[in-house]
Amino acid sequence: MFKSKRILAIVPARSGSKGLKNKNILPINNKPLLGYTGDFIKENKFIDESVISTDSTKYQLLAKKYGLDTFFLRSKKLSKSRISDYDVIKDTLIKSEKHYNNKFDIIIYLQPTSPYRKSKDLVSALNTLLNRRLDSIWSVSEVDLKFHPLKQLVFNKKLNFFHRTGKEVIARQQLSKTYIRNGVFYIFTRECIINYKSIMGKKSQGYIIKKRCFNIDDKNDFIEFKKFINENSS
Numbered sequence: 001m002f003k004s005k006r007i008l009a010i011v012p013a014r015s016g017s018k019g020l021k022n023k024n025i026l027p028i029n030n031k032p033l034l035g036y037t038g039d040f041i042k043e044n045k046f047i048d049e050s051v052i053s054t055d056s057t058k059y060q061l062l063a064k065k066y067g068l069d070t071f072f073l074r075s076k077k078l079s080k081s082r083i084s085d086y087d088v089i090k091d092t093l094i095k096s097e098k099h100y101n102n103k104f105d106i107i108i109y110l111q112p113t114s115p116y117r118k119s120k121d122l123v124s125a126l127n128t129l130l131n132r133r134l135d136s137i138w139s140v141s142e143v144d145l146k147f148h149p150l151k152q153l154v155f156n157k158k159l160n161f162f163h164r165t166g167k168e169v170i171a172r173q174q175l176s177k178t179y180i181r182n183g184v185f186y187i188f189t190r191e192c193i194i195n196y197k198s199i200m201g202k203k204s205q206g207y208i209i210k211k212r213c214f215n216i217d218d219k220n221d222f223i224e225f226k227k228f229i230n231e232n233s234s
Contacts, residue, residue, distance in 0.1 A: 001046060003126075003130060005105035006048050006102065006106070007046060007047045007049075007105070007108060008047075008048065008050070008096055008106070008107050008108070009041050009049070009051070009107075009108045009109075010050075010051055010088075010093070010109050010110070011034060011037050011038070011041075011050065011051070011052045011053070012052075012053050012054075012092075013025075013056075013059050013112050014053075014055050014056070014074065015054065015058070015059060015079075016079065018081070019218045020221075023113060023217075023222065024112045025062055026222060028225070028226045029233070033112050033113070033115060033216070034062065034066065035062070036116075037110050038066025038067050038068050039066060040115075040117050041067065041110070044119055044122060044123075049096065049100055049104075051070075051096050052069070052070055053088055053092045054070075054073070054074055055074040055075075055076070055078075057073070069099075071095075072095050072099075074088070075091075085109065086193070086198065086199050089107060089188070089193055090193055090194070090197075093107060104190060105190055106187060106190070107189075108122070108186070108187050109185065109186040109188070111183045113183060114183030114184050114213065115216070116184075116225070117184050117185065118211070121184070121209055122185055125137050125139065125185065125187055125207040129189070129205075134201075134204060134205050135189055135191065135196060135198075135200070135204055136187060136188045136189070136192050136200050136201050136205075137186075137204065137206070138185075138187075138204070138205075138206055138207065139181065139183070139184035139185045139186070140207065140209070141213055142177060142178075142179055142208060142210075143177075143178045143179060143180050148178060149178060150162075150163055150166045151166065151169065151175075152166070153166075179206055181206075182209060183213075183215050184213060186199065189201070214228070
């Protein structure tokens with residue numbers, strides 16, 4: 001529990017992946033990628049239960065080794081590439097509450113493809129969620145101004161600005177800070193998922209992570225993270 005709130009951690013790991021085959025279980029130093037998330041959950045003793053949502057029995061066997069519960073397989077309908085995070089979270093939450101015969105106050109969504117995390121960030125974000133009575137809080141990274149949305153272009157027969165106001169930008173000083181979600185964690189209240197039927201809710205906030213983040217989608221991302229781990233392992 002965290003300040004009397006029951007916590008459920010959900011780890012999504014479907015087996016289908018177009019960018020990098022079976023990326024969720026690819027090994028780094030004899031540990032599958034999802035194992036890094038499993039070990040992170042173990043470090044945070046306030047997490048009451050942790051569950052993997054996967055369509056693969058092979059993934060389930062690996063998940064068990066790292067402390068994740070595996071009492072259901074994700075349906076084929078929820079294992080398609082265009083299924084929303086919300087649908088996966090709600091499905092897992094409902095099944096978990098039935099399985100454990102208990103309701104959870106807070107849900108933490110931890111994607112194996114963003115394996116580099118610090119407990120102090122998660123704890124700080126949980127405190128912010130509760131103290132400010134938020135519905136959700138997402139980990140985010142600041143976007144370099146040179147990649148600002150108003151400076152981005154589209155090309156469909158004719159080159160043009162992504163947003164019509166982009167042509168009005170003549171100096172960096174005109175640009176406000178923007179952020180991108182980095183997948184390190186998402187935190188939601190039960191009401192956000194069940195009542196508001198949303199992963200954002202009515203009152204949401206970003207938690208800025210300033211350290212390096214990894215979001216593994218392809219082979220190059222995987223190699224970069226593997227190199228980082230090898231260089232920083234004690």
